[in-house]
Amino acid sequence: MSTEIEFLERLDRPELRDSSVNSDHPMRKVTRQAAFEPTGWTLERAGKVAKLFDEMAETWKDKDFSSRVLPLLDALERGGINSGGVGLELGCGTGAYSTLLSGYFDSLLCIDISFEMLARAASSEGFKLRADGANLPIPTGSVDGLFCINTLLFPDEVDRILKSDGYLVWVSTSGNQTPIYLPPSDVFEALGGKFSGVSSEAGPGTWSVFRRR
Numbered sequence: 001m002s003t004e005i006e007f008l009e010r011l012d013r014p015e016l017r018d019s020s021v022n023s024d025h026p027m028r029k030v031t032r033q034a035a036f037e038p039t040g041w042t043l044e045r046a047g048k049v050a051k052l053f054d055e056m057a058e059t060w061k062d063k064d065f066s067s068r069v070l071p072l073l074d075a076l077e078r079g080g081i082n083s084g085g086v087g088l089e090l091g092c093g094t095g096a097y098s099t100l101l102s103g104y105f106d107s108l109l110c111i112d113i114s115f116e117m118l119a120r121a122a123s124s125e126g127f128k129l130r131a132d133g134a135n136l137p138i139p140t141g142s143v144d145g146l147f148c149i150n151t152l153l154f155p156d157e158v159d160r161i162l163k164s165d166g167y168l169v170w171v172s173t174s175g176n177q178t179p180i181y182l183p184p185s186d187v188f189e190a191l192g193g194k195f196s197g198v199s200s201e202a203g204p205g206t207w208s209v210f211r212r213r
């Protein structure tokens, strides 16, 4: 499938990144299954993923997010994003990016499948909800901006919940070393070629913004 992605030149100094790091991470397989094999995402799998992240929640909040935020900032700056409306941060984890995102939207919904992650997120930013990204309790065509930062992609739900002029922001904060990772071309393909994108890199990560064609 030919892609329709415009790659913008990065504005900061390129970082040399060894793409073999994490290329065999177990979450890579789960990421591809969620994106390309909708029937492969079962209740059992959802339970296992929730448990895995529940167990990581205590240490997750202490990670250093100072450079990890750079690709998101660049996406917000150069991805053609207008502030306002309804934002949804899927897989928000402990909310490292929720404060920044809440400043962009009239209302921000922060969703995660892991209760323990949500329990450690700051309570002041965004409305928090425990739910599975594969089956979102969100009305069809109601979201302006969907943010997937280092989390799984569920293409049918992306297509369903976004407004006709809505957009998906896909961020991998460690670029091609991110455990839950799909390159922009694979996101394009998983979305069935219905969306076109703009993409670039900043700091240690990569970002893409996809809109309906």
Ligand SMILES: C[S@@+](CC[C@H](N)C(=O)[O-])C[C@H]1O[C@@H](n2cnc3c(N)ncnc32)[C@H](O)[C@@H]1O
Residues within 6 Å of the ligand: 046, 049, 050, 053, 054, 090, 091, 092, 093, 094, 095, 096, 111, 112, 113, 114, 117, 131, 132, 133, 134, 149, 150, 151, 152, 173, 180
């Ligand atoms: C790698 S962590 C990233 C957390 C946060 N976005 C960050 O970058 O710090 C992935 C997050 O996605 C959540 N997640 C995984 N599968 C999910 C699903 N099906 N629905 C909602 N959240 C999910 C996990 O619980 C976890 O909090």
